[in-house]
Amino acid sequence: xxxTRGRSGGGATxxxxxxxxxxxxxxxxxxxxxxxxxxxxxDWCGRFWNGMExxxxxxxxxxxxxxxxxxxxxxxxxxxxxGQLTEITGPSSSGKTQVCLHSASNIAAKQMGLIMYLxxxxxxxPSRVATIIYGIADLIGQRGFExxxxxxxxxxxxxxxxxxxxxxxxxxxxxxxxxxxxLLNDKVxxxxxxxxxxxxxxxxxxxxxxxxxxxxxxRSMMIxxxxxxxxxxxxxxxxxxxxxxMVSAGNGAVKPALGESWKTVPHVRLMISRENNICTATVLKxxxxxxxxxxxxxAPSQMFGGSSPRRP
Amino acid sequence: xxxxxxxxxxxxxxxxxxxxxxxxxxxxxxxxxxDMLSDEQSQKHITTGSGDLNNILGGGIHCKEVTEIGGVxxxxxxxxxxxxxxxxxxxxxxxxxxxxxxxxxxxxxxMVERVYQIxxxxxxxxxxxxxxxxxxxxxxxxxxxxxxxxxDIFYFRICSYTEQTAAINYLEKFLGEHKDVRIVIIDSVxxxxxxxxxxxxxxxxxxxxxxxxxxxxxxxxxxxxxxLNQVTTKFTEGSFQLTLALGDSxxxxxxxRLILYWNGNDRxxxxxxxxxxxxxxxxxxxxxxxxxxxVSSNHKRVRVT
Numbered sequence: 001x002x003x004t005r006g007r008s009g010g011g012a013t014x015x016x017x018x019x020x021x022x023x024x025x026x027x028x029x030x031x032x033x034x035x036x037x038x039x040x041x042x043d044w045c046g047r048f049w050n051g052m053e054x055x056x057x058x059x060x061x062x063x064x065x066x067x068x069x070x071x072x073x074x075x076x077x078x079x080x081x082x083g084q085l086t087e088i089t090g091p092s093s094s095g096k097t098q099v100c101l102h103s104a105s106n107i108a109a110k111q112m113g114l115i116m117y118l119x120x121x122x123x124x125x126p127s128r129v130a131t132i133i134y135g136i137a138d139l140i141g142q143r144g145f146e147x148x149x150x151x152x153x154x155x156x157x158x159x160x161x162x163x164x165x166x167x168x169x170x171x172x173x174x175x176x177x178x179x180x181x182x183l184l185n186d187k188v189x190x191x192x193x194x195x196x197x198x199x200x201x202x203x204x205x206x207x208x209x210x211x212x213x214x215x216x217x218x219r220s221m222m223i224x225x226x227x228x229x230x231x232x233x234x235x236x237x238x239x240x241x242x243x244x245x246m247v248s249a250g251n252g253a254v255k256p257a258l259g260e261s262w263k264t265v266p267h268v269r270l271m272i273s274r275e276n277n278i279c280t281a282t283v284l285k286x287x288x289x290x291x292x293x294x295x296x297x298x299a300p301s302q303m304f305g306g307s308s309p310r311r312p
Numbered sequence: 313x314x315x316x317x318x319x320x321x322x323x324x325x326x327x328x329x330x331x332x333x334x335x336x337x338x339x340x341x342x343x344x345x346x347d348m349l350s351d352e353q354s355q356k357h358i359t360t361g362s363g364d365l366n367n368i369l370g371g372g373i374h375c376k377e378v379t380e381i382g383g384v385x386x387x388x389x390x391x392x393x394x395x396x397x398x399x400x401x402x403x404x405x406x407x408x409x410x411x412x413x414x415x416x417x418x419x420x421x422x423m424v425e426r427v428y429q430i431x432x433x434x435x436x437x438x439x440x441x442x443x444x445x446x447x448x449x450x451x452x453x454x455x456x457x458x459x460x461x462x463x464d465i466f467y468f469r470i471c472s473y474t475e476q477t478a479a480i481n482y483l484e485k486f487l488g489e490h491k492d493v494r495i496v497i498i499d500s501v502x503x504x505x506x507x508x509x510x511x512x513x514x515x516x517x518x519x520x521x522x523x524x525x526x527x528x529x530x531x532x533x534x535x536x537x538x539x540l541n542q543v544t545t546k547f548t549e550g551s552f553q554l555t556l557a558l559g560d561s562x563x564x565x566x567x568x569r570l571i572l573y574w575n576g577n578d579r580x581x582x583x584x585x586x587x588x589x590x591x592x593x594x595x596x597x598x599x600x601x602x603x604x605x606x607v608s609s610n611h612k613r614v615r616v617t
Contacts, residue, residue, distance in 0.1 A: 092563035093585035101587070108345075114338060117345075122377050122527050122567045125588035126349035158346035164339055167528035175339060182338050195338060208561060209521035212513045245564040252547060254560060 068106030087266035105132040113196030361603035364594035383572030411494025431458035433601025473504035523565030
């Protein structure tokens with residue numbers, strides 16, 4: 001069973017590569033027919049970009065998606081960048097899921113696009129999302145929104161968050177493949193994709209059962225996931241947000257899980273810790289800004305509407 | 313699972329979506345947050361027996377979620393576990409779920425006489441709340457026998473971590489055959505994993521695999537999974553502190569975490585982790601009838617600062 005599913009996951013990557021070269025979605029059909037026997041090198045290579053084109057692409061398509069949590073947005077230089085993979089790491093109940101839910105709610109409320117939410121720990125809470133959406137003040141300022149009753153507004157916002165549960169790595173491969181296929185369809189038929197954010201909460205719980213030990217397969221699957229996520233991010237201007245847990249590093253200290261080879265994968269790494277009500281976010285890695293900066297903010301759980309008690 | 317990844321297969325998927333809803337689904341089978349919200353709002357929760365405890369849990373133990381309950385020995389973890397196995401069976405007409413329970417006992421602490429007692433306590437409370445149902449048809453009355461409550465608990469006694477892993481793997485099949493099970497209780501998830509493991513990395517892998525299986529079961533069969541956990545001491549910053557057992561990786565593997573602790577002579581529960589609810593604590597009591605409100609609490613939500 002797992003062998004076949006694994007192969008279908010692997011097939012996802014190869015067929016995906018063949019399906020969409022960045023330069024020429026329009027001649028995709030011709031080349032499919034003409035070059036079936038002899039695929040030429042250029043087809044697979046893609047074309048080079050010069051710096052000005054890159055800059056244009058970045059300014060037009062690679063926006064920062066605001067999480068709605070001001071301190072984190074400032075730390076990240078505006079939010080979660082499209083085309084990049086952002087990782088949030090932190091100990092249990094430090095607020096990782098809250099940042100994910102908040103980002104999803106905020107970006108949905110601002111109508112920036114669809115949000116794909118992959119949940120591995122049954123922690124996607126629709127009622128929490130509804131609470132956050134009600135709390136986002138500038139929702140009223142949206143065009144045409146004030147004309148709709150409150151519930152219809154909530155409905156249209158919540159309809160743009162799509163959630164799927166994923167409980168093993170093969171299911172993840174399958175979902176990502178399916179996502180890639182529909183994104184490609186969107187690109188060909190509608191000239192652009194509607195999905196702007198992909199959240200995986202948490203990627204580490206899918207990878208934890210398979211990495212380590214004597215055998216290298218788990219590690220190679222981890223890197224496959226990384227390759228697929230980065231490809232999706234780049235090709236379809238998705239911002240990818242994943243959460244990672246923390247493991248003991250000895251001496252009572254903790255470090256992000258998944259080890260050294262995962263360390264290079266995220267473009268941006270943000271660590272969150274919580275002490276009573278105060279969250280501290282630290283930038284561990286960033287592509288544009290200095291790392292090591294921190295910000296303290298009130299725990300998102302504070303926005304539940306009451307004051308929270310201290311730990312006993 | 314049958315698609316091949318070629319363009320024609322995917323376009324048929326696309327058009328199917330266009331026909332049905334007018335908008336192509338990005339992912340077949342995925343739900344929007346709006347649909348999930350209405351699902352969630354129609355869900356009933358499993359009462360703990362204590363109103364204060366239900367309050368901090370947002371109405372009780374939630375289905376489709378994994379809840380971890382931890383605490384020092386003797387604080388009432390098993391009592392709460394048994395109480396939930398009974399309460400899940402409260403018939404629908406009395407405001408319950410009318411489901412069955414799976415109880416996986418690794419420590420041998422499931423005392424069936426006590427279960428009988430708690431079932432009796434539960435029934436007497438139901439009759440107190442619904443005095444008129446006494447005169448009602450005997451069909452409803454028939455269910456309200458402690459014997460019926462006992463008969464609807466499926467009990468597994470587990471004596472090693474191999475058995476425990478096997479039992480959890482088997483659960484998926486078992487639950488497919490017993491669709492009316494609404495709660496799975498594992499008392500405790502820890503016991504066998506605290507010994508016999510030389511390779512701690514292997515233990516972490518086995519446990520994280522188990523936790524994903526339990527997550528899947530909870531979601532697929534729309535039931536609550538309750539894991540009881542022991543405490544351990546951890547040496548941090550020059551002092552020993554009590555934390556839940558099984559380490560840092562395991563701490564990520566539940567949706568909600570409730571910690572039971574003593575505050576003087578009173579028992580308290582502290583909601584430590586939840587995706588939808590604030591951290592809060594509430595007192596509770598373990599009486600002859602089972603888990604109930606602490607008498608002094610006056611039915612108000614009490615927070616400890």
